[in-house]
Amino acid sequence: MDWKVVAANYPLLLKGLLTSLQLTFVAIAFSLPLGCLIAIGRLSHRTWLSRACTAFVNVLRSNPLILILFWFYFLIPLITGQSVNDLTSIIIAFVVFFSVYFAEIVRSGIQSVGNRQIQAGLSTGLTYAQTMRFIVLPQAIRAMMPALITQCIVVFQGTTVVYVIGYSELLHTTSMIAERTVRPVEMYLAVAAIYFVVCYSASLLARRFEKGRA
Amino acid sequence: MPDPIVRVEDVGLRFDKFTALDGVSLSVETGQCIVICGPSGSGKSTLLRCINGLERFQAGEVFVDGVRVRDNTDLPKLRRGIGMVFQHFELYPHMTVLENITLAPIRAKGVPRAQAEKLARDYLERVGIADQADKYPGRLSGGQQQRAAIARALALEPKVMLFDEPTSALDPEMIAEVLYVMRDLARGGMTMLVVTHEMGFAREVADEVIFMDRGRVVERSGVKEFFTAPRADRTKEFLNKILVKF
Amino acid sequence: MQYEFDWGMLLRSPYFGWIVEGVLTTFHLALLSWVLALTLGIVIGIFRVTNSRALRVIGTAYVELFRNIPLIVQLFLWLYVAPQLLPTETRLWWNRLDYVPYWTAVIGISFYTASRVAEQIRSAILAIPPGQFKAALSTGLTTTQTYRFVIVPYALRIILPALTSEFLTIFKNTALALTIGVVEITATTRKIEAWSFRGIEAYTVASLTYAATTILVVVFMSWLERRYYIPGLIRREREAA
Numbered sequence: 071m072d073w074k075v076v077a078a079n080y081p082l083l084l085k086g087l088l089t090s091l092q093l094t095f096v097a098i099a100f101s102l103p104l105g106c107l108i109a110i111g112r113l114s115h116r117t118w119l120s121r122a123c124t125a126f127v128n129v130l131r132s133n134p135l136i137l138i139l140f141w142f143y144f145l146i147p148l149i150t151g152q153s154v155n156d157l158t159s160i161i162i163a164f165v166v167f168f169s170v171y172f173a174e175i176v177r178s179g180i181q182s183v184g185n186r187q188i189q190a191g192l193s194t195g196l197t198y199a200q201t202m203r204f205i206v207l208p209q210a211i212r213a214m215m216p217a218l219i220t221q222c223i224v225v226f227q228g229t230t231v232v233y234v235i236g237y238s239e240l241l242h243t244t245s246m247i248a249e250r251t252v253r254p255v256e257m258y259l260a261v262a263a264i265y266f267v268v269c270y271s272a273s274l275l276a277r278r279f280e281k282g283r284a
Numbered sequence: 285m286p287d288p289i290v291r292v293e294d295v296g297l298r299f300d301k302f303t304a305l306d307g308v309s310l311s312v313e314t315g316q317c318i319v320i321c322g323p324s325g326s327g328k329s330t331l332l333r334c335i336n337g338l339e340r341f342q343a344g345e346v347f348v349d350g351v352r353v354r355d356n357t358d359l360p361k362l363r364r365g366i367g368m369v370f371q372h373f374e375l376y377p378h379m380t381v382l383e384n385i386t387l388a389p390i391r392a393k394g395v396p397r398a399q400a401e402k403l404a405r406d407y408l409e410r411v412g413i414a415d416q417a418d419k420y421p422g423r424l425s426g427g428q429q430q431r432a433a434i435a436r437a438l439a440l441e442p443k444v445m446l447f448d449e450p451t452s453a454l455d456p457e458m459i460a461e462v463l464y465v466m467r468d469l470a471r472g473g474m475t476m477l478v479v480t481h482e483m484g485f486a487r488e489v490a491d492e493v494i495f496m497d498r499g500r501v502v503e504r505s506g507v508k509e510f511f512t513a514p515r516a517d518r519t520k521e522f523l524n525k526i527l528v529k530f
Numbered sequence: 531m532q533y534e535f536d537w538g539m540l541l542r543s544p545y546f547g548w549i550v551e552g553v554l555t556t557f558h559l560a561l562l563s564w565v566l567a568l569t570l571g572i573v574i575g576i577f578r579v580t581n582s583r584a585l586r587v588i589g590t591a592y593v594e595l596f597r598n599i600p601l602i603v604q605l606f607l608w609l610y611v612a613p614q615l616l617p618t619e620t621r622l623w624w625n626r627l628d629y630v631p632y633w634t635a636v637i638g639i640s641f642y643t644a645s646r647v648a649e650q651i652r653s654a655i656l657a658i659p660p661g662q663f664k665a666a667l668s669t670g671l672t673t674t675q676t677y678r679f680v681i682v683p684y685a686l687r688i689i690l691p692a693l694t695s696e697f698l699t700i701f702k703n704t705a706l707a708l709t710i711g712v713v714e715i716t717a718t719t720r721k722i723e724a725w726s727f728r729g730i731e732a733y734t735v736a737s738l739t740y741a742a743t744t745i746l747v748v749v750f751m752s753w754l755e756r757r758y759y760i761p762g763l764i765r766r767e768r769e770a771a
Contacts (some may be wrong), residue, residue, distance in 0.1 A: 085533055129737075132698070132744035134705035137716045137736050144729030148533060189338050190374035194388035194440060195364030208378050229598035234709060238303060241603060254610040262599050269598035 075253040076260040086243030087264060093239060094226045101225075102218075104165060105172025127170040136231050139163045156237050168225055175221060179214035180206060201203060212279075219276035223269050226269065230254055230265075232282035289314045289444050289475055290351055295334055297327075297499075304330045306499035312444065312477055317470040318386070319486040320479045323497035323522060327477040329371075331496070332446045335477070336366045349443055364392055367437030371449040373429045375421035381408070382417040385436045393399035393440070399470065400439075407435040411465045427458030431465055438469075445469065447478040481526060487511060495519045533730065540731055545722050552718030553739055559635060559714060560701045566640035567700060569694075571647025572576065578652045578659050601703060605638040630713035635707035641701045650696060654689040687758060694751040698744055715739050 076083070105204060109121035130138065142163035148155050183206045191201035230241045238246075248257040288311035297305040305327045305524045306374055333339035334346055337359045346353040351362055375384050385404035389395040395403070408414045411431040413424075421429055430450055437445060447466065451459045463485050470489045471475055480486070486493050486507060493510040495518075497502040503516045514520050532595030541544060596604070609631070613621050627633065658681060666676040708717035719732035726732070 128744075129741065132702075132741045134716065134740065136705045136708070137719075137733065137740070140716070140720055140723070140729075141733050141737075144645040144723060148729075151532075169609045186370065186372060186374050187376065189333075190368075190370060190376075192338060192359070193336055193363055193366070193368040193370075194436065195360045195362075195392040196388055197360050197392075199569055200391055204391065209376070212378065223598075224461050225622065230600040231706070233602060241600070241606075245606075248610075254606075255614050258603070258606050258611050262603050265600055266595070266598045267602055270594060273594075273598060 071256055072253065073256055073260075075247075075251050075256050079247045079251075079257075082247060083240070083260070083264070086238060087268075089243075090215065090226065090229045090239040090241075093160070093229045093232070094222070094266075095165070096161055096227050097168055097229075098222055100161070100165040101168040102172050104155035108169060109176035109180065110174035113180060123173070127173055130167060130170045131174075133268050134235060135163075135167050135228055138167045139231060139235070156232075156235060159180055160232050160235070160237060164225070164228070168221070168228070171224070172178070172218075175214055175217045176210075179210040180218075182213045183209045214260055215279040216276045219272060220277065221277075223272050227265070227269065259276035287350060288312055290335060290477065291347040292331070292335065292344070293346070294344035295331070295341045295346060297330060297334065297341040303499050307344070308496075308499070308501055309344075310501060310504065312475060312495060313474050314443075314475050316491045317474075317476040317478065317489055318492050318494060320477065320494045320496060321481060321483070321486070321522075322502075325498075326496040327499040329448050332368070332448050332477065332479060335364050335446060336368060339356040353395055360392060364388070364440055365443050367434075367439055367440055367442035369380040369430070369433055369445065369447045369450045371453050373421070373426075373433045373453075375433055377421055380418050380420055381413075381424070381432045381435075384421065384432065385439045388436070389439055404435065404439055407438045408432070410438070411435045411470075412461070424453045426456065427459060427461045428475065430458075430462045434462075434465055434469075442475065443454050444475040447476065447480065449479050450482070451480065451482055483511070483523075483527060495522065497522070498507070534730060535731065537731055539726060539728055540735060545726070545732075548718050548722065549715070549735055552713060552715040552736075555632075555712065556701075556704050556714040556716075556739065557562050557641070559632070559704045559707060559712065560697075563636050563639040563643065563704070564697055564700050566636065567647055567696075569645035570640065570644035572651055574644060574648035575651025575655070578648060589726065593645045593648050596642055597609065598651075601642050602709050604642055605706065606636065608634045608638045608641075609710050631707070631711040634710055635704070635712045638710075639700060639703055639707065643696065645704070646696055646699070647693070650689055650692040654685045654692070657688050658684055682745050686756075690751065690755060694747060698747060701743060701747075702740060 108123050110128065111119050112127070114120050114123075139160065143159045144155075146159050146162060187205055187209070188201055191205040192198065193256060194206070229239050232239055233241045233245065242259050244261040248254040251257070290310075292308055294309045295305050296303075297310045299415065308327070308331055310318075320331070322328055330339055334341045335353070337347060337353050337357060340355070342501060349365060351357065351361075353362060364441040375381070376387070376530060379387065380403050385407065386397065386400040389400040390397055405414060405417060408417050411434055413428050413431050413435075416424055416428055416432065421432065424432065434450075450466070454462065459482070466476070466478070466485065467489050471526060478485075478490070481519050490507050492504060493507055494501055495510070495514075495516070497518050503510070503514060503519045505515070510519075511523070514523060540549065574589050574592050577585040578593070580586060599607075613624055615622065624630065662680055662684065663676060666680040669674070671679065704712075704714055705716040707714055708720070713721070715736050719736040722732040723729040
C-alpha cells in the first residue's frame with residue numbers, strides 16, 4: 071500500500087468533505103422546519119390535514135432516498151420546463167425526503183411530553199400557546215435531541231447517494247481520484263476513515279445528550 | 285344568600301359510547317370544603333375538569349364565580365381563578381420548584397418577577413418546603429412534590445381549589461403530610477372541591493360529601509349523615525367496601 | 531408540464547422482462563441479506579450484554595464501526611478493497627464467480643444491517659425486568675426452560691416492531707446495490723428511463739414495489755402483534771393516557 075496518494079490528494083478530499091458537509095447543513099436547515107410543520111399537521115385535530123400529512127410521511131418513508139433522487143432529477147426539469155442544475159434537484163430531493171424523518175422525531179418528541187402536562191399548564195391559566203412554549207417544547211426538545219443528532223448523521227451519510235448522479239461530494243471525488251491514480255484500496259480506506267471520524271464524533275455528542283437527560 | 289362560587293347544572297358528557305357524566309348538578313358555596321368520592325370511572329375527575337374548562341361537556345351549564353364556562357369563555361382568565369392539583373402532581377420537570385410556581389403568575393397574570401418569587405416563597409413556607417425552592421422536582425419526594433404542586437395552585441390566589449385524587453399516587457407515609465396541608469387550607473377558609481378516597485380526611489374536614497357512580501350524583505349529604513346513615517344502597521355498598529380496609 | 535403518458539409501455543418488451551427481473555432481484559437480495567443480518571445481529575447483540583468484557587468490546591467495536599460508515603462506502607470497500615486482502619488463490623476464485631457485485635451487495639448490506647439489528651437485540655434484552663428471571667427460577671424451572679418459556683417469548687414481543695422496521699430499512703437499502711452494478715428494481719427503472727425517457731411510468735413501478743411491500747409487511751406484522759398482544763405489556767402508555 072502507498073499512502074502518499076492520499077496525502078497528495080488531500081486538498082481535493084478536503085474540498086469534497088466540505089461539499090458533503092454543506093449539502094448536509096442545507097438539507098437539515100430546510101428539512102427540519104418543514105418536518106416541524108408536518109409533525110404539527112399530523113397532530114392537528116383537523117382530520118383532513120392530519121390524514122394528508124400521514125399519507126405524505128408514509129409514502130416517502132417507504133421509498134429509498136436514491137429513488138426519490140431519481141424522481142426529482144427527472145421531474146423538476148419537466149415541471150419547470152427548463153433544465154435546472156444538479157444541485158437544485160439534489161437539495162429539493164433531500165429536503166423532501168428527510169423532512170418526513172424529522173417530522174416523525176418531532177412528533178414523538180411532542181407526544182412524549184403527554185397530555186397531562188398540557189392540562190397542568192392550562193389549569194394555571196396559561197394559554198395554549200404559552201403552554202406549548204414554556205412547558206411542552208422545552209421538554210420535547212430535550213427528549214428529541216439524541217434522535218435529532220442521530221438523524222443529522224443519517225443525512226450526512228445520505229449525501230453519499232448523490233454519487234450516482236456524479237455530483238462532486240466526498241465520495242464521488244474519492245472515486246475520481248481512485249480511478250485516476252488506480253489506487254482504490256488506499257483511497258476508499260481513507261474516505262471510510264473520514265466518514266467514520268465525522269459520524270462517530272457526532273454520535274458521541276448524541277450520547278452525551280442522552281446521558282444528560284437521565 | 286350569595287351566589288354559589290361553583291354551580292354545575294345538569295351537565296352531560298359522552299365519549300363515543302361511554303357516558304362519563306349524566307345530568308350532574310351541584311353547587312359549592314364560598315368557604316365550603318366538599319369531598320367527592322365514588323368508584324373509579326364514576327366521573328369524579330371528569331367533573332372537576334369540566335369546572336375549569338379542561339374538558340368540553342355537551343349538555344348543561346357550569347358557572348364559576350358568575351362566569352359561564354363554554355367554548356367562547358376566556359378560559360385562561362377563568363382558570364387563573366381556579367387552582368387545580370393533580371393525582372400525578374404534574375410539576376414541570378425541566379423547571380425548579382420556584383420556576384414551576386412563578387411561571388403562571390408571571391406569564392398569565394403579569395405579576396413582576398420579584399413579587400412572584402416572594403409570593404412563591406411564602407406559599408412554599410406555608411406548605412412546609414421553603415428549603416426546596418431551588419431544586420428540580422425530580423429531586424423531591426412524592427409528598428414534597430405534591431405540596432409544591434399545591435403551592436403552585438395557591439400562587440394563583442384562586443377563589444376555589446380543585447383536588448383530583450391528590451394522595452392516590454403517594455406512598456402511605458407521605459399521604460399524611462399532604463392531607464395536613466389540605467386540612468390547614470380548609471380551616472383557613474379556602475373553598476375546596478376534593479376528589480379523594482381518604483375518608484378520614486372527609487370525616488374530619490369536609491362540610492359535605494358527594495357520592496358519584498356511573499356519571500351521576502347518587503347522594504349528597506352532611507358528613508355525619510353520610511357516614512352514619514347513607515340513604516342510597518349503592519353508597520352503603522361503596523362505604524362497606526372501602527371502610528372495611530381500615 | 532408537457533408529458534404524454536404511455537403506461538402500456540411497461541408491459542411491452544423488453545421493459546416488462548426487465549421489471550420482473552428487477553423486482554425479483556430486489557426481493558431475493560433483501561431476503562438473503564436479512565437472514566444473514568439477523569443471524570449476525572443476534573450474535574453481536576448478545577455479545578454486547580454478556581459478562582465477558584472481551585466479547586462486549588468486540589460487540590461494541592463492531593456496531594460503532596459498521597454504523598458510522600455510509601453503506602455505499604462499505605459496498606465500495608467490499609468490492610474494491612476486501613478482495614485485495616484475500617490470499618491470491620481465494621481472490622482468483624472470488625473473481626471468477628458469477629455475479630460478484632450481487633454477492634458483494636449481500637455481504638455489505640448484511641454486515642451493515644447486523645450492526646443495527648444488534649442494537650435492537652441489546653435494548654430488547656435490557657428491557658426484560660431482571661425479576662422475571664429470578665421469579666421463573668424460583669418456581670423450579672431450569673435456566674434453559676426459563677429462557678424457552680419466559681425470557682424469549684417476552685423479548686420477542688418487545689422486539690418485533692423494531693425488527694419490522696429494520697426489515698423495511700434493509701429492503702430500501704438494497705437500492706444502494708445499484709452503485710456497485712446490481713440491477714435491482716431502482717436500477718432497472720433508471721435504465722428504462724434512460725432508454726425511453728418515460729421516467730414517470732418507470733419510477734412509478736419502483737415506488738409501487740417499495741410501497742406495496744411496505745404495506746404488506748406492516749399489515750402482516752400488526753396482525754401478528756395483535757395476535758400475540760398482551761394487555762399491559764408494551765402499549766401500556768397509550769392505555770394510561
